[in-house]
Amino acid sequence: MRDTVDKVILVFGGAGGIGAAAGARLASQGARVVIADLDGAQAEVQAARLAAEGRQATGVACDITNPQQCEHAAQAAVDRFGRLDGVVNCAGISRPHDSISLAPADWARMVDVQLNGVFYAAQACARRMWASGGAMVFITSTNAEAAFPRRAAYCAAKAGVAMLTKVLAIEWARQGIRVNAVGPAYVATEMTQRNIAAGNVDEAQIKARIPLGRLAQPGDVADAVVFLLSEQANFITGQSLYVDGGWLAYGYF
Numbered sequence: 001m002r003d004t005v006d007k008v009i010l011v012f013g014g015a016g017g018i019g020a021a022a023g024a025r026l027a028s029q030g031a032r033v034v035i036a037d038l039d040g041a042q043a044e045v046q047a048a049r050l051a052a053e054g055r056q057a058t059g060v061a062c063d064i065t066n067p068q069q070c071e072h073a074a075q076a077a078v079d080r081f082g083r084l085d086g087v088v089n090c091a092g093i094s095r096p097h098d099s100i101s102l103a104p105a106d107w108a109r110m111v112d113v114q115l116n117g118v119f120y121a122a123q124a125c126a127r128r129m130w131a132s133g134g135a136m137v138f139i140t141s142t143n144a145e146a147a148f149p150r151r152a153a154y155c156a157a158k159a160g161v162a163m164l165t166k167v168l169a170i171e172w173a174r175q176g177i178r179v180n181a182v183g184p185a186y187v188a189t190e191m192t193q194r195n196i197a198a199g200n201v202d203e204a205q206i207k208a209r210i211p212l213g214r215l216a217q218p219g220d221v222a223d224a225v226v227f228l229l230s231e232q233a234n235f236i237t238g239q240s241l242y243v244d245g246g247w248l249a250y251g252y253f
């Protein structure tokens with residue numbers, strides 16, 4: 001899409017998985033990309049990989065649970081590229097655990113990364129888009145709508161982000177800041193591989209449950225992100241777009 005050319009896009013959680021795919025897709029379409037990740041070294045590796053392909057990219061360490069670090073990452077985009085036009089938030093963790101014995105610290109960490117951090121990052125970025133407008137996309141999940149066992153904090157946090165998407169969208173609309181979410185079902189990333197290896201996910205069962213018959217590729221999710229950031233989505237705000245191969249629609253058995 002031509003309208004991503006020269007746009008400055010900050011990708012939280014951009015060192016791996018969906019975030020790396022989104023950053024690469026945006027950079028390949030001419031965007032200037034800032035990759036912010038808890039794993040600062042990997043963020044720089046990913047940025048260097050894009051730069052080696054002739055793209056404009058830089059990496060910065062950022063734990064999104066820390067509001068000051070979110071401010072620092074947003075400012076890094078402005079310092080390096082002069083402005084901030086778009087934000088993608090792909091940072092996340094997955095730690096399935098029985099609710100009955102879930103430790104308060106594990107509940108708190110999940111909500112901190114998957115909900116609080118999304119707000120801190122959005123706030124830091126909106127402060128730098130206030131006069132110029134822009135677009136944000138949060139990665140939620142089908143778990144914002146559908147309950148899975150052993151994922152109480154994850155599901156609650158994702159549902160929280162779906163509502164946060166609506167609140168920020170209506171609150172920041174007059175600043176020209178659009179806010180949307182993309183909710184995948186299972187995506188073939190390291191997060192999913194770790195859950196398969198740990199026995200938390202049965203890959204064959206998952207594929208059988210998805211009407212389109214396969215896991216999403218990170219690029220499938222990146223495509224939806226690019227669309228929602230683009231001018232083709234100029235009048236879309238406060239929405240959750242599910243990239244789930246039909247998972248949520250399916251209710252037969």
Ligand SMILES: NC(=O)c1ccc[n+]([C@@H]2O[C@H](COP(=O)([O-])OP(=O)(O)OC[C@H]3O[C@@H](n4cnc5c(N)ncnc54)[C@H](O)[C@@H]3O)[C@@H](O)[C@H]2O)c1
Nearest residue numbers: 013015016017018038063064091092141185186187189191
């Ligand atoms: N993989 C799936 O099947 C799937 C399905 C639905 C939703 N999601 C969501 O998509 C998002 C991306 O998942 P993924 O599969 O790409 O995961 P991933 O583990 O491959 O990548 C997540 C990235 O987030 C970073 N990160 C973790 N904690 C962070 C923090 N506190 N601050 C900044 N960065 C942090 C990691 O270092 C990593 O680079 C997550 O929010 C996840 O919940 C994933």
